[in-house]
Amino acid sequence: MLRHTLQQKENHFLVEMLENTLRSLILEVWNIIFRMYKQENELEHSFRWKDTLPRFLYLMHTNCRYHHTVKWYADQLYVSPDALSAKLKKLYGKTANQLISESLIEEAKVCLLNPANSVQDVAEKLCFSDQASFSKFFKRYCGMSPGQFKKQA
Numbered sequence: 001m002l003r004h005t006l007q008q009k010e011n012h013f014l015v016e017m018l019e020n021t022l023r024s025l026i027l028e029v030w031n032i033i034f035r036m037y038k039q040e041n042e043l044e045h046s047f048r049w050k051d052t053l054p055r056f057l058y059l060m061h062t063n064c065r066y067h068h069t070v071k072w073y074a075d076q077l078y079v080s081p082d083a084l085s086a087k088l089k090k091l092y093g094k095t096a097n098q099l100i101s102e103s104l105i106e107e108a109k110v111c112l113l114n115p116a117n118s119v120q121d122v123a124e125k126l127c128f129s130d131q132a133s134f135s136k137f138f139k140r141y142c143g144m145s146p147g148q149f150k151k152q153a
Contacts, residue, residue, distance in 0.1 A: 052077050053091065056084065057099075064103040066127050070096040105141045108134075112150045119146045 059073055067073065073096060074081040085095040092099070104126065111122040123134035138146045 052079060053087065056096070060100055060103050064100055065107055065125065068100060068104060070100065101141060105138070108138055108146065109149065112146055113153050119150065122146065
């Protein structure tokens with residue numbers, strides 16, 4: 001009926017203009033809804049990582065002696081190992097594995113500086129399967145064997 005009345009006034013495009021205006025308004029409402037949804041998701045994601053990263057650092061510093069894998073930390077934080085490493089790489093420039101290894105090396109150096117600890121003792125304290133795997137790990141990161149480090153100290 002509205003269409004018929006408007007056409008009678010010789011404005012042939014008025015109905016199309018009104019329909020398009022209404023479509024534009026509907027699309028703009030959807031744009032607003034999508035922007036709000038995206039902002040909520042980004043905030044939620046941001047808050048989750050703001051809590052997760054400090055928890056990772058705490059766990060790493062308190063558990064690196066016992067747990068050497070990214071998977072263990074990711075499981076504790078309810079995130080995937082890849083997501084954890086990617087987020088750490090973005091923020092700190094290092095992957096989770098690199099940070100864990102650096103923390104473990106620092107623990108190893110502290111233990112090796114104690115004259116009462118042998119290399120075997122340190123390997124056991126740091127939960128390596130044997131002295132050889134500990135020595136290989138230490139040499140890869142420090143460029144010298146644990147025994148050489150102990151002698152230099």
